[in-house]
Amino acid sequence: MNSGQKIVVIGSGIGGLVSGLILAKHGYRVQVLEKNHQVGGSLQVFSRDKKIFDTGVHYVGGLDHGENLYRIFKYLEIYDDLEMKRLDENGFDIIRLANGTTASHGIGYANFSKQLKVSFPENHADVDRIVDALQLYCTYFPLYNIELESEINYVEHNEVLEVGAWEHLATLTDNEDLIKVILGSGPLYAGLKGVTPFYVVALILNSFIKGSYRFVNGGSQIAKLLMRKIAENGGEVLRRKEVVGANYNESGTIRSLICSDGSEFECDFVISNMHPKETIHLLGRKRFKTAYANRVNSLPNTIASFMIYLSLEENTLPYFNSNYYDYYTDNIWDEEFHFNDSWPQMTFTSAQVSKNTKEYAESISVMCYLDFNEFKTWEDSVRTIVKEGTREETYEAFKKMCEERILDRMEERFPGIRSKVRHSYSSTPITYRDYVSTPDGSMYGIQKDFKHTHRTQINTKTHIPNLFLTGQNIIFHGILGATIGALVTSFNFVSNKQVIEKIKMYD
Numbered sequence: 001m002n003s004g005q006k007i008v009v010i011g012s013g014i015g016g017l018v019s020g021l022i023l024a025k026h027g028y029r030v031q032v033l034e035k036n037h038q039v040g041g042s043l044q045v046f047s048r049d050k051k052i053f054d055t056g057v058h059y060v061g062g063l064d065h066g067e068n069l070y071r072i073f074k075y076l077e078i079y080d081d082l083e084m085k086r087l088d089e090n091g092f093d094i095i096r097l098a099n100g101t102t103a104s105h106g107i108g109y110a111n112f113s114k115q116l117k118v119s120f121p122e123n124h125a126d127v128d129r130i131v132d133a134l135q136l137y138c139t140y141f142p143l144y145n146i147e148l149e150s151e152i153n154y155v156e157h158n159e160v161l162e163v164g165a166w167e168h169l170a171t172l173t174d175n176e177d178l179i180k181v182i183l184g185s186g187p188l189y190a191g192l193k194g195v196t197p198f199y200v201v202a203l204i205l206n207s208f209i210k211g212s213y214r215f216v217n218g219g220s221q222i223a224k225l226l227m228r229k230i231a232e233n234g235g236e237v238l239r240r241k242e243v244v245g246a247n248y249n250e251s252g253t254i255r256s257l258i259c260s261d262g263s264e265f266e267c268d269f270v271i272s273n274m275h276p277k278e279t280i281h282l283l284g285r286k287r288f289k290t291a292y293a294n295r296v297n298s299l300p301n302t303i304a305s306f307m308i309y310l311s312l313e314e315n316t317l318p319y320f321n322s323n324y325y326d327y328y329t330d331n332i333w334d335e336e337f338h339f340n341d342s343w344p345q346m347t348f349t350s351a352q353v354s355k356n357t358k359e360y361a362e363s364i365s366v367m368c369y370l371d372f373n374e375f376k377t378w379e380d381s382v383r384t385i386v387k388e389g390t391r392e393e394t395y396e397a398f399k400k401m402c403e404e405r406i407l408d409r410m411e412e413r414f415p416g417i418r419s420k421v422r423h424s425y426s427s428t429p430i431t432y433r434d435y436v437s438t439p440d441g442s443m444y445g446i447q448k449d450f451k452h453t454h455r456t457q458i459n460t461k462t463h464i465p466n467l468f469l470t471g472q473n474i475i476f477h478g479i480l481g482a483t484i485g486a487l488v489t490s491f492n493f494v495s496n497k498q499v500i501e502k503i504k505m506y507d
Contacts, residue, residue, distance in 0.1 A: 005268035007493075008033060008257055010243050010282075011437065013041025014479060015471030016273030017226040018486035020235055021076055026494045030235030031265060032227075033257065035242035036384055040223030041273070041436050048425055049311040051352065051363045055427065055435070056443075057219035058350040058365060059087060059323060060479045061204075064107075064211025066507045068146055069480050072487070074506035075499075078225040083216035085353045088321040090115060092212035095184030096326045096413060103181040104322070105208070109135065112209050119181065126173035130182060133172060134209075137202035143484055144203060146503050160199055161453040165191065166333060168198040180332050184325045187348045187367060189477065190302035190444055193333040197450035200476055207480050214353045222479070246270075246283050253466045254283070271489060273471045275301075275438050275445055276458055288463050299456060300449075301442035303337050304429030306344075306370040308406050311363050316420040319361040324349040326413045337371040339402070344368035347409055366406055372429040372440035374398075384434050399426050444477035460489045468492055 007023055009016045012034035024030040038044045042056030062069035063084065073079035089111060091104030103119035106112045109131055116127045138144060140160045142153050169179045182201075183191055189204050190196075215221060227237045242260040249255045256266045272279040276296045285293050326347045329335055335345040348367040356362060372379075375395075383389040403424050410417045429441025438445060448456050458473045472478070474485030487499065 004029065006031070006266065007269045007271060008265050008267040009271045009273060009470075010257070010279075011035075011041065011273030011471075012039040012223065012227075012237055013273045013436070013471055013482065014043060014222065014226070015474070015482040015486045015489070016041075016271065017223060017230065017237070018076065018483050019271050019273070019470045019489045020237075021226055021230050021233065022486065022490040022499065023493055024230050024233035024235040028235075028493065030230060030233075031267075032230065032235070032237040033241040033243055033259065033265065034237060034239050035260075035437070036435060037239055038220070039227055039237055039239065040220050043219045043223045044435060045218035045220040048309065049363075049423055051311055052218045052354060053309045053352060053363060053365060053425075054215075054218050055307070056432075057215070057222075057479060059092070059208075059212055059214045060219070061206075061208030061212050062210055062480050063213045067207075067210045068144060069207065069483065070211070071146055071503050071506040072483055075503045076226065077229055078222065081225055082221060083355075084213040085216060085321070085357075087212040087214060087323070091322045092208060093185050094322050094324050095181045096324065097177060097180055097184070097332070098327050098330050099177070101177045101181070103184075105185065105205075107209060107212060109209060116178070116181065120175060120178050123173060123175050123178055126175060126178060129172045130169065130178075133168065133198075134202045134206055137199050138206045140199070141203060143487065143500075146500065158453065161197060162450050163198045164194065164450045165196045165198040165201045166193045180327075183333060184327070185323075186333055187305075187325065187346065187369070190369075190447065191333050192447070195447060195449050195451070196333075197448055197453075200448050203476060203481070204478060207478075214350075216357075217354050218352075219479075241265075243282060248287070252287065252464060254464060267466075269466045269468065269493075270464075271468045271470050275442075275471075276469060276473055277439050278437055279462075279467075279469065283464065283467065292463060295455060296458075300447045301439055302444040302447045303369050304372045304432065304441035305367050305443050306402050306406075306429070307368075307427045308366045308403050309363065309425045309427075310366070310417075310421050311423045311425075312361060312420050313422050314362075315360045317361045317364070317414075317417070319353075319357055319359060320351050324413070326409070328409060328412070335369060337369045339370065339374050343370070344406060344409055347406065347413075349410070349414070366410065368402075368406060370402070370429060372433075372442075375428055375430050375441075378430060381430070382434050383431075387434075399428060402426065402428075445471075445473045448476065460485075460492060 006029040009032040020030045093105040104115040106115040245258045329345040351361040352363045432441040470489035472482040
């Protein structure tokens with residue numbers, strides 16, 4: 001493919017922005033079309049009570065010097081301008097089980113192992129086996145390790161994709177609490193017993209072990225920096241441009257994209273950062289092979305979430321530089337996702353860090369699983385900054401009920417928290433669907449399943465000759481996963497060896 005050709009990217013999530021920037025750096029004419037007012041997908045933030053809240057990205061791993069995301073961000077020329085705060089070295093994540101067991105995840109493998117052994121003094125050998133397994137599985141993913149070639153890789157050893165996380169850990173230890181603690185940060189990838197592969201746990205947990213950070217005043221700074229670099233390389237990111245269809249030539253190639261405001265964007269190639277299911281729906285199911293469309297549309301997505309954002313009274317809650325995963329049931333990884341008498345059975349709590357953060361926290365965010373079907377009554381409503389729709393009073397009442405339930409749970413693990421809350425705000429699976437365009441408000445897109453490895457794999461190439469996919473559904477999700485997915489997409493246009501060699505220069 002020749003640089004100078006025009007590439008239009010649908011969606012400004014990090015996968016779309018990184019793909020666009022790499023290709024703009026290589027001379028392609030890039031336009032990124034974003035339907036919402038704010039760019040960034042899950043990197044979006046919002047402001048309440050003069051405080052910034054992250055909507056989806058609360059902390060990121062792999063950012064210590066020489067680690068994978070550090071090197072990629074250096075290559076993209078955004079790392080030096082990021083404002084970050086490194087999380088607690090002895091406990092970036094703290095897991096608290098229903099039976100009172102508490103354990104910390106430490107930064108660095110030696111410290112990660114050390115902290116686990118403090119909580120499980122009778123299982124030192126088991127901890128060593130688990131740590132070895134985490135590191136071993138990461139070696140099967142060469143690009144994840146910023147290497148072009150490897151003696152072993154998951155393509156030649158597909159069997160590493162077919163190992164269940166819970167199932168594999170059960171072969172390494174008979175201490176179920178230790179298994180639960182290792183998998184306690186499962187909300188990072190919506191872990192499910194009997195479904196989630198071990199490699200997903202290994203890749204994601206490994207990245208956080210190798211440098212966990214919060215972003216000062218929110219993760220939107222990543223999107224802003226990527227957007228600026230795209231512009232510096234001759235590209236542009238356009239807001240409020242909702243793609244609603246495409247024009248095709250006689251060979252079935254996309255000639256232009258049509259937006260809801262009537263504008264049209266001619267293109268040589270299209271990269272969709274949208275969920276594959278949404279991409280098929282948007283560009284016309286008849287344009288894809290029936291078997292492919294049926295497979296993608298039948299794939300289950302990860303669970304949705306309910307988020308509560310707490311604005312705190314000044315100087316009332318000491319700032320905590322760790323994330324808390326609290327469980328209120330023994331059945332972690334197969335919790336109840338519906339609203340019932342025992343909901344929520346899990347909470348993830350993270351303090352927002354701002355330039356003003358010193359001794360006290362200004363705000364915190366709390367996430368719980370909640371099935372999209374709980375909001376079926378209101379699913380036809382749409383409400384964003386661009387589309388200012390309304391929702392019924394019953395919707396607001398249900399949101400308030402959920403908030404109260406979460407605050408009740410918070411009181412169990414953060415006694416007195418209610419007295420420190422100035423205001424509370426919340427978002428639902430419908431909110432996430434409207435702003436990020438994932439089916440059913442799914443947090444992480446397609447659910448990886450070790451029993452159906454090939455069914456859940458999504459190729460960057462599609463049956464439309466000039467349409468490619470990018471984002472969290474290509475490799476795995478999260479900032480790191482979507483960024484690596486963007487690299488894979490860009491390799492359809494530029495030399496993978498050339499790009500990787502440049503990334504490897506940063507150590």
